Amino acid sequence: QVQLVESGGGLVQAGGSLRLSCAASGRTFSTDAMGWFRQAPGKEREFVAYISLSGGNTNYAPSVKGRFTISRANAKNTVYLQMNSLKPEDTAVYYCAAGASPSSLVHRYDYWGQGTQVTVSS
Numbered sequence: 001q002v003q004l005v006e007s008g009g010g011l012v013q014a015g016g017s018l019r020l021s022c023a024a025s026g027r028t029f030s031t032d033a034m035g036w037f038r039q040a041p042g043k044e045r046e047f048v049a050y051i052s053l054s055g056g057n058t059n060y061a062p063s064v065k066g067r068f069t070i071s072r073a074n075a076k077n078t079v080y081l082q083m084n085s086l087k088p089e090d091t092a093v094y095y096c097a098a099g100a101s102p103s104s105l106v107h108r109y110d111y112w113g114q115g116t117q118v119t120v121s122s
Helices: none
Strands: 002-007 010-013 018-026 033-039 046-051 058-060 068-073 078-083 092-099 109-112 116-121
Touching (some): 018 033, 018 092, 033 078, 058 068, 078 092
Antiparallel strands (some): 002 018, 018 078, 033 092, 068 078, 092 109
């Protein structure tokens, strides 16, 4: 089992920045690919970014590419999502997830955090 706890969400004005963190515990963190997803009210959960075990393979949704950066610190069992130039449409609950290999598909991830709210005001 892997436990994931997100933090760092909050309220920010459009154009601002936030950094989300996801702390993992339980099974060896370094064996998992990690992803960030988000879900806005009334919408399906959608892919934001993923990162491979080594950190050398990353991928982003087109809507966030160039504004968001995913990274990981295996020694700290933590994955980060740096979000810059935030827009009101980025408002959602953000979830981190752990899986066997990097993927943009929700069902490819076995473990999920509880989510952290990000609200971007216009």
